Amino acid sequence: MDRRSSLKYIALSAFSGVLLDACKPADKKATLVAGANGDGNLTIDRTPEEAAHEKKLASEQFFTEHEMATIAVLSDIIIPADDVSGSATDAKVPEFIEFIVKDMPDHQVPMRGGLRWLDLQMANRHGKAFKDCTKAEQIAMVDAIAYPGKAAPEMKQGVAFFNRMRGLTATGFFTSEMGIKDLGYMGNRPNQWNGIPADVLKQYNLAYSEKEIKECVQYT
Amino acid sequence: MGDFQIKEQPKEYDAIIVGSGAGGGMAAYVLANAGLKVALLEAGPMYDPAKNVMQLKWPWESPRRGANTKFRHFGDFDAAYGGWELDGEPYTRAQGTEWDWFRSRMLGGRTNHWGRISLRFGPKDFKRKSIDGLGENWPIGYEDVKPFYDRIDQMLGIFGTNEGLENDPDGYFLPPPRPRLHELMIKKGAVAAGVPVIPNRLSILTKPINKERGACFYCHQCGRGCTAYADFSSSSVLVNPALKTGNVDLFTNAMAREVLTDKEGKATGISYVSKDDLQEYRVKGRTVVLAASTCETARLLLNSKSARHPNGLANSSGVVGKYLHDSTGAGMSGVIPELFGRQRYNEDGVGGAHIYSPWWLDNKKLDFPRGYHIEYSGGQVMPSYGFGFGMETRNGKFQVNGKTKEAGGYGASLKEDFRFFYGASIGLAGRGEAIPLESNYCEIDPNAVDKFGIPVLRFNVKWSEHEIKQARHMKETFREILHQMGAVITSGDDGPENNYGLADPGRIIHEAGTVRMGNDPQRSALNKWNQAHDCKNLFVMDGAAFVSQADKNITWTILALALRSSEYIVGQMKQRVL
Numbered sequence: 001m002d003r004r005s006s007l008k009y010i011a012l013s014a015f016s017g018v019l020l021d022a023c024k025p026a027d028k029k030a031t032l033v034a035g036a037n038g039d040g041n042l043t044i045d046r047t048p049e050e051a052a053h054e055k056k057l058a059s060e061q062f063f064t065e066h067e068m069a070t071i072a073v074l075s076d077i078i079i080p081a082d083d084v085s086g087s088a089t090d091a092k093v094p095e096f097i098e099f100i101v102k103d104m105p106d107h108q109v110p111m112r113g114g115l116r117w118l119d120l121q122m123a124n125r126h127g128k129a130f131k132d133c134t135k136a137e138q139i140a141m142v143d144a145i146a147y148p149g150k151a152a153p154e155m156k157q158g159v160a161f162f163n164r165m166r167g168l169t170a171t172g173f174f175t176s177e178m179g180i181k182d183l184g185y186m187g188n189r190p191n192q193w194n195g196i197p198a199d200v201l202k203q204y205n206l207a208y209s210e211k212e213i214k215e216c217v218q219y220t
Numbered sequence: 221m222g223d224f225q226i227k228e229q230p231k232e233y234d235a236i237i238v239g240s241g242a243g244g245g246m247a248a249y250v251l252a253n254a255g256l257k258v259a260l261l262e263a264g265p266m267y268d269p270a271k272n273v274m275q276l277k278w279p280w281e282s283p284r285r286g287a288n289t290k291f292r293h294f295g296d297f298d299a300a301y302g303g304w305e306l307d308g309e310p311y312t313r314a315q316g317t318e319w320d321w322f323r324s325r326m327l328g329g330r331t332n333h334w335g336r337i338s339l340r341f342g343p344k345d346f347k348r349k350s351i352d353g354l355g356e357n358w359p360i361g362y363e364d365v366k367p368f369y370d371r372i373d374q375m376l377g378i379f380g381t382n383e384g385l386e387n388d389p390d391g392y393f394l395p396p397p398r399p400r401l402h403e404l405m406i407k408k409g410a411v412a413a414g415v416p417v418i419p420n421r422l423s424i425l426t427k428p429i430n431k432e433r434g435a436c437f438y439c440h441q442c443g444r445g446c447t448a449y450a451d452f453s454s455s456s457v458l459v460n461p462a463l464k465t466g467n468v469d470l471f472t473n474a475m476a477r478e479v480l481t482d483k484e485g486k487a488t489g490i491s492y493v494s495k496d497d498l499q500e501y502r503v504k505g506r507t508v509v510l511a512a513s514t515c516e517t518a519r520l521l522l523n524s525k526s527a528r529h530p531n532g533l534a535n536s537s538g539v540v541g542k543y544l545h546d547s548t549g550a551g552m553s554g555v556i557p558e559l560f561g562r563q564r565y566n567e568d569g570v571g572g573a574h575i576y577s578p579w580w581l582d583n584k585k586l587d588f589p590r591g592y593h594i595e596y597s598g599g600q601v602m603p604s605y606g607f608g609f610g611m612e613t614r615n616g617k618f619q620v621n622g623k624t625k626e627a628g629g630y631g632a633s634l635k636e637d638f639r640f641f642y643g644a645s646i647g648l649a650g651r652g653e654a655i656p657l658e659s660n661y662c663e664i665d666p667n668a669v670d671k672f673g674i675p676v677l678r679f680n681v682k683w684s685e686h687e688i689k690q691a692r693h694m695k696e697t698f699r700e701i702l703h704q705m706g707a708v709i710t711s712g713d714d715g716p717e718n719n720y721g722l723a724d725p726g727r728i729i730h731e732a733g734t735v736r737m738g739n740d741p742q743r744s745a746l747n748k749w750n751q752a753h754d755c756k757n758l759f760v761m762d763g764a765a766f767v768s769q770a771d772k773n774i775t776w777t778i779l780a781l782a783l784r785s786s787e788y789i790v791g792q793m794k795q796r797v798l
Contacts, residue, residue: 043281045272047265047301050291054283078630085635096285100605103284147628148612159628163612166630170608174638175279175286180603182635183642187568188276188602190437195398197565204558206404215381215419217395217426 057102067115070131071097071165077142078169085182088173096172107164114161121158192219226491229503231469233259234793236490236505238476238520241329242775243511243761243782245454245462250786251509252467256793259503260459261474261492263512264301264325267332267455269445274299276439279604286604293322295604299445299453300333301326308671311515312678319679320726321515327472328455329513330729331775333443335572336422336451337595338378339772340369340780342387348768352589354655354686358767359739359748362389368780376452376779377429380421388578394426396574397438400567402598402646403575405556409705410577415594415697420576423452423776432461440601442571451571471503477674478524479508479758485528487758493672507757507789507798510735511782514763515544515662518734519677521745522664532664534735534745534752534760541663543656543733544681545769548592549723550691551649552698552712556598556705557618559644567599579652579771588689591771592652594697600643611637614710645710648701650694653771654687654725656733681725691722730774732763750785757798761785 040051040058063071075088075097088094101107115130118141122130126137133141145151145158146166173179195216201207208216234256237244248260269275274297279285282296289296293303302324311321324330344351346358346365366389373392382390396419399407407417424442428435433456434448442451449456462468473495480489480502489504510517518541524533532540572595579591615637616627625633665678695714702709714721738744741753750765752758761782763774770777792798 042283044277044297045274045299047291049307050289053289053291057283079635080631082632082635084639096283099283100285100287103289104287142630146630147626149616149627163628166611166628166634167609170611170634170638171285171603171605174603174607175605177278177280180279183603183639184564185600185602185642186564186566187600188278188439189566190276190439191566191568193397193438193567193569196401196404196567197563200401200563200565203563204401204405206401206408208398208404212398212419215395216398217379 057099060102061098062102062108063098066129066131067112068094068098070115070118070129073131073138074142074165075169075172077138078166079173085178088169091173091176091178093169093172093176096176097168100168100172107168110161110164114157114164117157117161194219224500226500226502229259229501231257231259233257233469233503233505235259235507235509235789236261236503237509237511238490239263239329239511239513239516239762240327240459240470241324241454241511241513241762242331242778244509245328245331245458246779246782247509247511247759247761247786248462248468249458250783251789252462252465254790256467256790258462258468259471259505260462260468261471261476261490261503262327263475263495264327264329264473266472267301267327268460269299269332269453269456270447270449272299272445273447274444275441275447277444279602284605287606294333294443297441297444298333299443300324300330309676310668310670311676312665312668314678314680317679317681318724319681320724321677321679321731322726322729323513323516326455327459327470328453331452331454332445334453334775335595335773336424336442337572337576337773338421338423338452338776339593340389340391341365341770341772341777342385342389344387345768345770345772348590352583354589356656356736356738356743356767359737359744364748365777365780365784368784369776372776372779372783374429376423376457377425377433378421378423378776379419379426381419383418385578391421393421394429396420397426397569399574400569400599401562402556402559403573403596405558405705406596406646406701407575409703409707410594410701412704413697413700414580415577415701416580417575417577420573422570422572424570424572425450426570433457436570438568438570440568440571474501475672475674476512476520477672479510479520479533481524481526481528481533481755483528485526485755487533487755506793507759509759509761509786509789510764511760511762514731514734515677517760517762517764518662519664521735523675529754534754534758536754537742537745539736539743539745541734542658542661543736544660544662544679544731545654545656545733546725547728547730547769547771547773548652548654548687548690549649549728550694550712550714550721551647552695552702552721553645553647553710554702554707555614555618555641555644555710556646556707557644558706560618561621561640562600562643564600568602569599573597586693588686588693589655590653590686590690592650592690592694593771595649595651596646597649598646608638611641614641646707648698650691650698651728651730651771651773652687652690652694653769655684656736656768657684660725662734679726683719683722683725688719688722691720695720730763730769732766732769732774735760735764736767737765738767749788750781751788759785759789
């Protein structure tokens with residue numbers, strides 16, 4: 001169902017005013033700024049306590065410029081651009097990570113300490129911070145901590161840090177507009193569910209029972 | 221606060237209702253439509269899902285991408301205001317108690333975000349003591365409640381199917397939605413494991429039932445509140461229409477302190493503090509209906525002491541606060557390898573599973589009493605915070621598009637993994653019946669008050685062997701279902717070390733039993749009309765009145781009993797008994 005006809009369904013089913021407002025492209029544009037850049041003005045329902053909390057978080061900065069630059073390099077190693085979608089920094093993942101460590105303070109020490117651990121590894125090996133090393137040097141380091149099953153024992157702290165960094169980057173990316181498009185999530189839009197598409201049922205050699213066909217709702 | 225005084229609301233009402241959730245909303249709806257003048261007190265603010273919109277928002281509209289906060293424990297898009305802990309409103313736990321208490325403070329209460337699972341109790345559920353000798357029978361039976369279930373089915377709307385099951389009675393159902401792909405797979409596996417699967421029974425409108433409410437448009441977001449009022453929440457379906465009668469004065473941000481009584485011990489009104497101006501108020505009425513939630517209602521009664529009611533109001537029996545019990549809960553997750561690399565399409569569906577498994581076994585052949593039903597989840601759901609964590613535990617375990625990979629990784633290969641595994645996870649959750657015990661109770665903590673000076677609750681609750689054995693059986697069942705369908709367990713494969721993953725009491729948020737009904741005033745606080753034995757113009761219409769809670773989520777029964785009790789009030793008032 002295309003967007004136009006799905007909106008028609010809603011208009012027909014009454015009580016559409018607010019819903020249609022919520023779907024307006026203008027709102028969507030505004031939220032991209034609000035959500036991603038975290039100025040604290042949100043388009044979702046906020047109690048007064050929450051609104052104050054959002055403003056407070058938006059006014060704070062946790063990571064230093066050096067740390068943010070390192071996060072940018074790492075996140076693009078984890079999620080680079082490919083032929084389907086852009087990179088982590090294209091989807092503003094570092095900004096998300098900056099926000100989320102303020103919102104979830106349990107991330108703060110492992111992230112700050114992990115970044116420092118990484119810089120110290122690189123300083124010992126190459127005399128430079130991670131972000132200032134060559135791409136090949138960075139990748140060699142990441143290879144040492146990106147595979148928990150084969151990482152050397154002395155790399156375990158790096159593995160723990162990289163697991164967290166991988167998770168934060170993936171979450172930030174796949175909850176962005178770009179990431180959701182990449183993943184192919186098709187929902188979050190008004191529709192009328194008529195069951196599993198016929199070709200999918202066939203692919204899995206499944207079928208609805210007669211009872212289900214008789215009893216379940218069908219929209220035309 | 222220079223000038224401290226208690227203000228009397230000038231109007232005298234026919235009924236004062238404390239709480240605007242399922243019970244209070246139904247009471248307000250019935251009493252107001254009967255022409256009675258009603259004061260409805262709600263401890264939280266006004267709320268309308270058509271104005272406080274969360275529906276159809278995208279993850280990036282939350283800076284935390286839908287993660288939970290201390291303000292929203294079920295995620296940043298969840299409709300409920302409140303949570304497990306409220307600032308300035310503590311509760312305490314006796315040594316050894318692991319009880320958690322979720323409080324929603326808003327018009328409509330927890331019905332704004334609940335799962336809409338609307339299961340009638342069956343004939344056996346009212347008479348469990350006669351079957352297994354445990355707990356207590358209800359003073360009423362299924363035949364007493366059936367007419368009210370029948371009416372709320374049609375009045376509030378529910379989908380499901382008539383299956384002719386003895387203890388999961390038929391009703392008036394809208395057609396259910398067809399199962400999703402993973403649900404057909406679950407069904408196949410469950411049936412092979414000997415577990416029946418039938419269409420779910422959710423109070424969601426698959427077709428419109430009146431002009432005030434729209435039909436479901438399948439966004440899977442009932443928990444965010446529905447802008448079309450296509451699911452049941454007390455705020456949009458009961459309180460709003462009640463307000464439109466002109467017979468209800470709604471007092472929001474009104475935190476009830478105690479039930480006021482006269483020298484004869486009759487209820488005369490409610491004392492409350494307004495959170496807006498922090499002033500003290502009294503509102504007077506001919507009857508008082510408590511529906512503040514199971515534990516808050518008990519707290520109110522226990523805090524309403526007088527010469528006539530020295531143990532607290534309606535508590536000459538001493539049962540108020542006792543027999544507190546929650547549903548049992550344990551879950552298991554898995555992945556269906558068959559679904560790796562699956563085709564994309566919109567399978568959001570309604571805000572819950574399209575199928576479920578009602579309890580199917582005979583306890584005579586089991587080592588625990590009572591049963592549980594199974595709730596299922598999964599599918600191509602909208603990503604939110606948490607998506608993508610833990611890939612290092614998955615991409616080394618299964619081949620990705622025919623390639624064996626080292627666990628972990630990064631780069632284009634990792635991006636492929638997220639796409640490959642998306643939409644293949646499922647969850648199974650058991651929700652069962654606990655035995656209400658006298659030794660599980662809440663009481664007033666003698667040493668603590670909240671920020672309004674109201675004495676707070678202290679909880680004394682422990683699971684018994686019955687519930688732990690039930691959780692063990694859930695896990696055995698889940699393993700068998702997952703095995704039969706060719707799925708692989710990813711979490712929740714628990715054993716005796718953690719009581720088989722049995723959730724702490726309170727966590728399932730189905731608490732009930734603290735002001736139970738019964739025919740014997742020595743052993744119960746309410747009669748079979750939800751009316752206090754000790755105080756005839758006092759009624760309790762939330763889960764507190766329950767004698768036991770079956771393996772059914774309790775909201776539909778709260779609603780049916782509140783309808784029944786409210787009509788009893790109207791009748792008694794017409795006869796001038798009240």
